[in-house]
Amino acid sequence: MAATINAPPDRVWPWLVQLGGDRGGWYSWDYLDNAGRQSAREIHPDWQDLALGDTVKYWTRRRGPVDGWTVAALEPNRFLGLHGLSDLRGQPLDPKQSRPSAYTEGLWGFLLAPLPDGRTRLVIGGYEAFRPRWLAWLSSFFGVGIVWVMQARMLVVLTRNIERMNKPPNASSTQ
Helix, strand or coil: CEEEECCCHHHHHHHHHCCECCCCECCCCHHHHCCCCCCCCCCCHHHCCCCCCCEEEEEECCCEEEEEEEEEEEECCCEEEEEEEECCCCCECCCCCCCCCCEEEEEEEEEEEECCCCCEEEEEEEEEEEECHHHHHHHHHHHHHHHHHHHHHHHHHHHHHHHHHHCCCCHHHHC
């Protein structure tokens, strides 16, 4: 999935860096994707530090913030790659240990491609695997549509927020 945003990559990047249930949210349907907590509508300086190996959390109604993704790739203003590995109850697993019989593992990438006119093409892609295999079939039947709807909403909200923050001051207010 992708969207063209009327802002350069360095104006888009801060919104990606603050992703997470205990930070800026997921910019999607907050009731579903952030346990009802509102996603950020502005850039928060205290959420701008992100490094390889950091954990990006999601928010649950029962447990609050839960480790969901690990920062696997980070190229400022260019690419953010997240890796998730958990059991089917959402408990994180150690990637250095052997996999249990039932788990899910995924990659989620955010690519910022600069366009010649100062805009940015934000491309989001990913992959998720389930074990046992019948869960993969079930996920492909239901999960693909859910992911599509949630990511489409994420792109709409991100585009709106970034373009709102990137608007030049109103010419009539400077007179």
